Amino acid sequence: LPFPSKDRVILVRQFRHVPxxxxWEVPGGGILPGEAPDVAAQRELREEAGYRAGRLRRLGGFWPNNAYLDEIIHIFVADELAVDPLPADQDEHLEAHAFPFDEALAMAQDDRISCGLTKLAILWSAVARGQGGA
Structure with a gap:
């Protein structure tokens, strides 16, 4: 979850074939063999949003469905961002946009954001920031 400033968060927009x-989603992707989760987070941030984080802080991790899937999702907060893009994957066509955090939080709550991972990352960050609300 990249923050270019205290009150703005970058999300990437991409077409999803199932729905x-x-x-709108957090930048993210897979971990390469032998790659640490924080290194993968940094690489994906550079590929998908065009920024490198000066600081990464792990919020936590979770199994999206521990009955069927063998993957663990790691959620990081990234700040102290610097422009430092890597080429995106050839099959990805992404648009990055910095939203006010309050707007991203509202989008997660009113279903303008449909990605469960992104909703959790934003809500988890809101709790960490003291914006948990009811």
């Missing part, structure tokens, strides 16, 4: 719609 047949565009989706």
């Amino acid at each position: 047949q719609e565009f989706s």
Whole structure:
């Protein structure tokens, strides 16, 4: 979850084939063999949003469905961002946008964001920031 400033968060928009719609999501992706989660987070941030984090802080991790999937999702907060892009994967066509955090939080709550991982990352960050609310 990259923060270019204290009150703004970067999300990436990409087309998702299962729901047949565009989706605002946190930058992210897979961990390469032998790669540490924080190194993967930094690489994906550079590929998908074009920034390198000066500081990464792990919020936590979770199994998205421990009955069927063998993957663990790691959530990081990234700040002290510097422009430092890596080429995106050839099959990815992404649009990055910095939203006010309050707007991203509202989007997660009113279903303008449909990605469960992204909703959790934003809500988890809101709790960490003291914006948990009811």
